[in-house]
Amino acid sequence: MNKINLVIGMALILFWVGCHQNKNEENSNQEVKMEDIIINDIHTYAKPEEAVVTHLDWEAEIDFEKKKIIGKAALTIKKADDAKYLILDTKGLYIEKVTLDASPDQVTFSLGDQDQWKGAPLTINIKPNTAVVNVYYVTGESAEALQWLDPSQTSGGEQPFLFTQSQAILARSWVPIQDSPGIRFTYTANVKVPAGLIALMSAQNPQEKSEDGLYTFTMTQPIPAYLLALSVGDLTFQPISDRTGVYAEPALIDKAVYEFGELEEMVQAAESLYGPYRWDRYDLLVLPPSFPFGGMENPRLTFATPTILAGDRSLTSLVAHELAHSWSGNLVTNGTWNDFWINEGFTVYFEHRIMEKLYGKDYSEMLASLAMQGLEEEVSRMITEGNGIDTKLKLNLEGRSPDDGVTTIAYDKGYFFLRQIEETVGRDVFDSFLQKYFADNAFKVMTTERFITYLNENLIRKNDLDPIDETCRQWIYEEGLPQEKPTPVSGRFDSVSQVLDHWVKNGNLEITEGGSAETAKWSTHEWLHFLRNLPKDMTADQMKSLDDNFHFAESGNAEILAAWFEHVIRHQYEANYARLEDFLIHTGRRKFLMPLYTEMAKSVDGKERAINIYKKARPNYHFVSTNSIDALLNWEES
Known part of the structure; x- marks a missing residue:
């Protein structure tokens, strides 16, 4: 492995936050020294040793009809005395003009060649006294971070929806920025959206809709570009504690508030382990089903998939994961x-x-x-x-x-x-x-x-x-796993193992209709252990026995559904094919999609079925998911 070369010498950055922020006492000393900057990030064109972004003032209008963002990025920079250029990352952006500081005069810029993954470098001529670079731009039709949803793809069915997914290097498809996890900046934003919708960002957020559709945001803690986030839709907010709460579409808000009712206890548990929460508020936003991940740890506003709304708080370890990112990842x-x-x-x-x-x-x-x-x-x-x-x-x-x-x-x-x-x-x-x-x-x-x-x-x-x-x-x-490694032991899996052993030895579960008293006590995790450890080869009768007794395909728990559907595909259990298709069409979480499409693609008939389903489902998926499934199925647009 090549070692990371760190910039040394010149004190290019005294601090990230900048004097134009209203900072609280706790965050006023977030000084980042030169040795904390990584410059040989292979996924960015930025050269922070020459000029680096420390603050973003973003102005944007969200146009749902044309599915584009019209934006202005005012980038405060720190630079070397002899720096002649600021280099930003872009992908598919139309750059209208660039100005410096308060001058209306346009300056010279160039867009380099487009790379499949990195996009194109935006190189801007700057002057010795340049402090702010203003980039006026419009997002492209295929902006990979953005997913524009029609009303029919939301729970309410009446208003459109937009959300972003910037990780890992997709922020550059909706903001011209230095898109590297090693470069931090603070930001403000003024965003115009259609009346009746609310805009939210990874920043200080409104809790009620604005009548004029204008929203203002401030993020005083410095973040990397992959934590830039925006969502616009028909959303409502309910608090859980003084510093935690939930945003969701009105049809889902009550269910979400119950599911995340222990949010404050989670924050307190985390603080007791590894120190104070440093981001002021911790709120959750439940997105439509097309969101490609379980969650995204955007500071102050975790984006979450609706697939964790199981009704019994059994999948909230995902929330604990995203909360933990407030220390490891975000901090x-x-x-x-x-x-x-x-x-x-x-x-x-x-x-x-x-x-x-x-x-x-x-x-x-x-x-x-x-x-x-x-x-x-x-x-x-x-x-x-x-x-x-x-x-x-x-x-x-x-x-x-x-x-x-x-x-x-x-x-x-x-x-x-x-x-x-x-x-x-x-x-x-x-x-x-x-x-x-x-x-x-x-x-x-x-x-x-x-x-x-x-x-x-x-x-x-x-x-x-x-x-x-x-x-x-x-x-x-080294590749693989070391021979000496931790061995987790859970007593709660003992009863599951006994049922599984009985299955292997006797070929049946000896269960009554609706399941035994023992299995009725099982949590989601016990059921997953059961499903994952079923024999690789089962008869049609065995599959029907499981289906008749436990009705896995009717579960409201996405984790259980996904685990069961792998068996449905592997054993060609046609009785559940319709439910499988419905699940794939209405679920965009890549964690579930990839194993199921992969299993189908193992046979000729299965791959044909996968492609037929994908034709219907693909419009509901985010680029993050389609990018992976396109390659798996050798998909080509007709």
């Missing part, structure tokens, strides 16, 4: 996308600790056991397919999309690596280390190599512990 950020595990491994570890604190060790160990099952399957699959290099924590994404690194590896291999350290040095010692880690590196970037150095200095040597260099090497730089 301490991976320097480049090759270091993605720095965001996600820490977040999964933190998520499990929150769930343990709220619901007990046995509950969190169920989550860990499921994580290990999924991780082992993913590692085996990737190695079998000749993609073992991507089972390393430290990635090499040169010439590739950062989305290629969004696998179980970053999340769960990262988690088990940190858990291995915890089990080696002891939880109390590791907790003290993590508290210091988040405090010392708040609003800074972290690379794999920098973490190893920090780990050795602040955990190993500080506590006079035995070196763990070999542990780090095996987990970070």
